[in-house]
Amino acid sequence: MSARIRLAAAAALLGVCGGGFAAVGVAAPTLTPTPTPTPTLVPGADSIRATTLANGMKIIVWTDRDIPNVALYNWVRVGSRNEAPGITGLAHFFEHMMFNGTARRPPGAFDREMEAQGGANNAFTSNDVTVYQDWFPRSALELVFDLEADRLANLSFDPQVIESERGVVFSERRRSVEDDTGSFLSEQVQAAAFVAHPYQIPTIGWPSDIRSWRSEDLQAFFRTYYAPNNCTIVVVGDVSADEIFALARRYFEPIPRQAPPPAVRTTEPRQLGERRVTVERRAQTPLLQVAYKAPAATDPSGPALDLLMTILVDGQASRLHRQLVEQQKLAIEVGGYWDEAFDPSLAWFYLTLPEGGDAAAAERALDAALAAVVAGGVTEAELGRARNLADSAFWRSVSTINGKARMLGQYEVVHGDYQRLFTAPARTAAVTREQVREAAQSLLVRRQRTVGVLVPTQATEPETADAAR
DSSP states (O other): OOOOOOHHHHOOOOOOSBOOOOOOSTTOTTOOOOOBOOOOSOTTGGGEEEEEOTTSOEEEEEEOOSSSEEEEEEEEOOSGGGOOTTSTTHHHHHHHHTTSOBSSSOTTHHHHHHHHTTOEEEEEEOSSOEEEEEEEEGGGHHHHHHHHHHHHHHBOOOHHHHHHHHHHHHHHHIIIIITOHHHHHHHHHHHHHOSSSGGGSOTTOOHHHHHHOOHHHHHHHHHHHSSGGGEEEEEEESOOHHHHHHHHHHHTTTSOOOOOOOOOOOOOOOOOSOEEEEEEEEOSSOEEEEEEEEOOTTOTTHHHHHHHHHHHHSSTTSHHIIIIIIISOOOSEEEEEEOOOSSOEEEEEEEEOOTTOOHHHHHHHHHHHHHHHHHHOOOHHHHHHHHHHHHHHHHHHTTSHHHHHHHHHIIIIISSOGGGGGGHHHHHHTOOHHHHHHHHHHHOOGGGEEEEEEEEEOOOSOSSTTTTO
């Protein structure tokens, strides 16, 4: 259930921009195709209202009556960046515990009651946030507020449930990290990329910490971070702001605020030289991962950096796929993303090589391709394609109540202001080729990167201390 927040991966494509029209009839041959203008201001801003309860919880409501359904997201400002050695993985652990009973309801009741009314739910954890998602018919509105407030105010810390979920989380770690060569290498690269900032901590936690959490650790963590003044509730759908505010005051406002969580004061020192990680373990194919230090989500270069990453790694027409997979055949898959985070983070490039592939040759080719972008920038065609992909993903997201809830929360919590959502297409449209090149020059600095290589072996001995237990 744990995952980084990856907006580009979450949004499918919807062809709403670009294109044109074909002339028809005898008078049309003198006409040239006219591109459809990209909307620069997202409609719907006048349908949104926000308030802050007396206990500090912020409520944002977007009325959308297209269908009689509702999406509710609770954005809790806690992730692995709020952890420390000994308690790593607690943010993700609470993603599980929040479904496992309260003083009023036994384990499993949250799901059963919601599903009985036609609803569904999920959750995810990242470096920065834990997000709880509910989707349900309007008729279940009051029930869902009761369920969400109950687990925020009355979460159970039953020792048997804690031990059961500890085992679940440890199994998830083994399945998603220990048994996945790409995730295993990424964890090692991330740990090496940061020497001071807690972004070095894996979201799922280190194995020894998962084994050793104590009940007092859990209760202190919950009191600190699951306070109403550390949460933002986003509600989108067939509702009015007034009725949501009334429900929020009834169910959430009685929960007492807590002292603000301690700020993450650590600033990662500037990286002055390339770092390298080599992992030798059983695998079919070599892997190459390169992580560059990248700015925070609120950095002004964000739109240009988004388009740069799209040009380089998004789809089979991307520059790196064409060069490294199709032309040079040094890789069988190329991917990557910029981790948009509260603090400066990483921009990743992933290469899966063919069996017996040469990681050094693939790295040289990747370096040459990235150096060409730094030196020569990108083409107008590449920039146009990237804009179209960004626009189509954006408009597809805001076309549904689920997408609206996710995007509103993302802009409010990660980007600092939900109103920035409504000018996002304009910022994308304004990016120039020179700004993309400047983003590449700022990002693709060799001394500010960490390189990871996974070398396949045929070893049969245990590869980690955990495997030996």
